[in-house]
Amino acid sequence: MTGLLAIAVLAALALLLVLYPLLRRPAESAQRERDDDLARDLLEEKITLYRAIKELEWDRQAGHLTEPDYAELRARYEARAAAVLKRLDELGVAAPPPAPEPRREPVAVSTPVPWSRRPAALVLGGLALVGFGLALGVLIVRFTQPDPMAGTPMPGSRPLAGMPMPGIPQAPTEGSPRPIPVEMLEGMLSAAHTSLDEGRYQEAIAAYKAVLARDPQNANAITHLGVILAIAGHADAALEAFDKALAIDPDYAHALWDKAKLLAEQKQDPEGAVAVWERFVKVVPPGQDRDRALALIKEAKARLPSPKAAKP
Known part of the structure; x- marks a missing residue:
């Protein structure tokens, strides 16, 4: 019994020596x-910003942007690019690669691991230690027990049979290329909203199209393009844009509100406006917007023709 205990202790110590370097992560x-x-x-954001600046140059040459609008929108992109460059300098990135590279490339040029630290060498060394421990345990049993031939199996056979082989953790699989950062899209949308609020519609259109070129399913940009179409008097095209945004996100409150407003004011469809506003009321939290929608529902229902009395 004492010999088996000694063998188990030595085997556990050997396994600890094998597994510790493999599992340790500095x-x-x-x-x-x-x-x-x-x-x-x-680096991906920097490349995207440079492409956006080039697209602005093309829009200006095509006559889609005026010089003041071009200068203002370019200044915003360049300011963000400067912030990205500053952060890259802080991280010690000397120069970006000529094109986005797979994430496995940095591993290929990393410092080679010494042969003594490789998993195979560690496993072989650990097995040698286990063998040494088992041999030492056999000697201990042979010299401490009075009758080593008492009919028990040779010590060391079962511990080896039940010992799990140390495994090597698999490297994480690399995913598809990363999408454009959400922060950058939000910055582009914010610049487009500012242009729309200040009445610079051509600049806003160019900015929203730049967003959709990178995120074709962006309900926010599609809805605001519909708002610009409604301002220009293109009610049917605006309604189509709102429907497209709602097909992407049926509970998008901004698209519901603008669609109901267009139906009530430009299409003169109070019944349709009521249906959309009622949907709006269901998806927004209590507040001023919800109270205003309830008031507009009440006004629109007042304009509806009274239902005819059913004949007996």
């Missing part, structure tokens, strides 16, 4: 991985 390595991920995101 904190600095994890921080370096996070910095590499952030640097990749920033």
Whole structure:
């Protein structure tokens, strides 16, 4: 019994020596991985910003943007690009790659792992230690027990049979290329909303189209293009834009509100407006917008023709 206990202790120590280097992950390595991920995101955003600036140049040459609108929109993109470059400098990124590279490339140029730290060498060394421990355990049993030939199986056979082989963790699989960062899309939408609010419709249209070129299913940009169409008097085209946005997001409150307003004011369809406003009331939280929609529903219903009395 004493010999088996000694064998088990030695085997456990050997396994600990094998598994510890494999499972240990230094904190600095994890921080370096996070910095590499952030640097990749920033490099992708920088490339996208440069492409957006080039598209602005094409729109200006095509006559879609006036010089003041072009200068203002370009200044916003360049300001964001400057912030990205500053952050890249802080991370120590010397220069971006000529094109987005697969995320496995940095691993290929990393410092080679010494042969003594490779998993195969560690496993073989661990097995050698286990064998040494078993041999030592056999010697202990042979010299401490009075009758080693008492009919029990040779010590060391069962511990080896039941011992799990140490596994090597699989490397995480690389996903598809990252999409454009959400922060950048939000910045582009914010610039487009500002242009729309200030009445610079051509600049707003160009900005919303730039968003849709990168995110064709962006209900926000589609809805605001519908708002511009409604302002220009193209009610049918605006209604089509609102319906497209709602097909993407049926509960998008902005599209519901603008569609109901267009039906009530331009299409003179109070019944249709009431149906859309009632949907709006269901999806928005209590507040001024919901109270205003309830008041407009009441006004629109007052304009509806009274139903005819049913004949007996």
